[in-house]
Amino acid sequence: MTGTPARLLNLLSLLQTPREWPGSELADRLQVSPRTIRRDIDRLRDLGYPVESSKGAAGGYRLVAGAAMPPLLxxxxxxxxxxxxxxxxxxxxxxxxxxxxxxxxxxxxxxxxxxxxxxxxxxxxxxxxxxxxxxxxxxxxxxxxxxxxxxxxxxxxxxxxxxxxxxxxxxxxxxxxxxxxxxxxxxxxxxxxxxxxxxxxxxxxxxxxxxxxxxxxxxxxxxxxxxxxxxxxxxxQPEHALDVSFDASAEYVAAQLPDYLGTPEATGPESCRLRTRAQDSLEWLALRLALMDCEFTVHGPAELSGYLTRLGARLTRAAERGPRGPEA
Incomplete structure (x- = not known):
């Protein structure tokens, strides 16, 4: 027979399987008597493990959710x-x-x-x-x-x-x-x-x-x-008064942008406008907007519009210098 601590760990490992275990099967698995299993179940309960038992010929033991989180094996x-x-x-x-x-x-x-x-x-x-x-x-x-x-x-x-x-x-x-x-x-x-x-x-x-x-x-x-x-x-970081309109629903835009930028206001079934204050760099704001899979218009700040203009021109030059693929 194994020692009591090792046996308790083995018993707990079996009970963590999501099923009900008949006492006789647990006794066979651990090579102890049903009486020993009952004592070990009481020990586990004293340690905070919520072991539920059911009576009858088909009854047994199973580990259920409790009020606290006990250690798991x-x-x-x-x-x-x-x-x-x-x-x-x-x-x-x-x-x-x-x-x-x-x-x-x-x-x-x-x-x-x-x-x-x-x-x-x-x-x-x-x-x-x-x-x-x-x-x-x-x-x-x-x-x-x-x-x-x-x-x-x-x-x-x-x-x-x-x-x-x-x-x-x-x-x-x-x-x-x-x-x-x-x-x-x-x-x-x-x-x-x-x-x-x-x-x-x-x-x-x-x-x-x-x-x-x-x-x-x-x-x-x-x-x-x-x-x-x-x-x-x-x-x-300087604070920017961000004002951008999008040719997409408010739900779509909200799902694409970080929560801290706020919630865009719907201006139509497939249009919305975001007015918020953001303490991010112009570079990061421009890249986030460029990643949006929809058309948008920047109403402010002017510095962001200027950065997007320069970014767009740089990307256009890069595309023109490279091999031309099929137009979308």
Whole structure:
């Protein structure tokens, strides 16, 4: 007979299969008596696992949804599938895949056996993601290393490449990871500069957990991490009064543009107009509009119209210099 802890784990693994298990079958599987199975079921319930039982000749046991999330047991294939999925989402800052997902990935990879970690890496390297092209990819190992120090309140050392290409070494007290939908950012207290900073994670290299613990500080102005990132991103960006009309329905345009630009107002069944304020660069706004699969007219700002004119002329010259294909 196996020891009680090992037997409980085996029993839990069986119960996590979505079916009802007769007590006699569980006893046969684990090579114990039905009485032992009943005691083990009570132990699992004491640990917070919601095991439901039904009486009668056809009765048995099954694991149901409870009020809290108990620990789960995963077999090799399940662990690999979850890790690959979390890596794929985390590596491209997909909107909705936030810090909680990265923390889950960090916990999972921490306990993955080396053979499974190799399988995850092999599958990840074989995958070619189709992205929207306006966000930077991030090494999942970098994200999980940072997430572990955030959870453990452990100082983090890493290399950082600034926008102008300058390379520096940083020692920080990591606070939160934030996904904006296009990129991942780390909010942290920089001990060398004695101030709060926002770091683009795709520019972070060689993250190293120092093992030194710290007491979390209060973010300036009482902001949460997302507000701090938004303030850091936009404080040096001029605000543009964006006014654009589209030859497409408001529903179609809203689905193609980021939520923070607001909701276009319908001006007809297949037309709408977007009036909003945006703190993005003219280059990014122009590229987002150029990617729209519909006709549009820029009413403002004038600087955006001018940038689109220059961009259009440059693209036209590039097309004229290249081989001419069939006209659409």
């Amino acid at each position: 995963l077999d090799d294939e399940e662990a690999v599938a979850i890790a690959v999925g979390l890596r794929a989402g985390a590596g491209h800052a997909i909107e909705g895949v936030d810090e909680a997902s990265v923390r889950a990935l960090a916990k999972l990879e921490q306990v993955l056996p080396s053979r499974l970690r190799h399988r995850v890496s092999t599958l990840q390297n074989a995958m070619i993601p189709l992205t929207r092209g306006d966000g930077a990819t991030v090494d999942p190992h970098t994200l999980t290393a940072i997430a572990s120090t955030v959870t453990g309140r452990e100082r983090l050392r890493f290399g950082y490449r600034a926008a102008d290409g300058t390379e520096t070494r940083r020692l920080v007290e990591p606070y939160r990871l934030v996904s904006t939908g296009r990129r991942w950012y780390l909010v942290a207290y920089d001990t060398g500069r004695e101030d709060w900073r926002t770091f683009r994670v795709d520019r972070v290299t060689e993250p190293f957990a120092t093992g030194a613990r710290f007491t979390p500080r209060t973010v300036p102005a009482g902001w949460d991490a997302k507000t701090f990132v938004a303030h850091s991103m936009f404080r040096n």
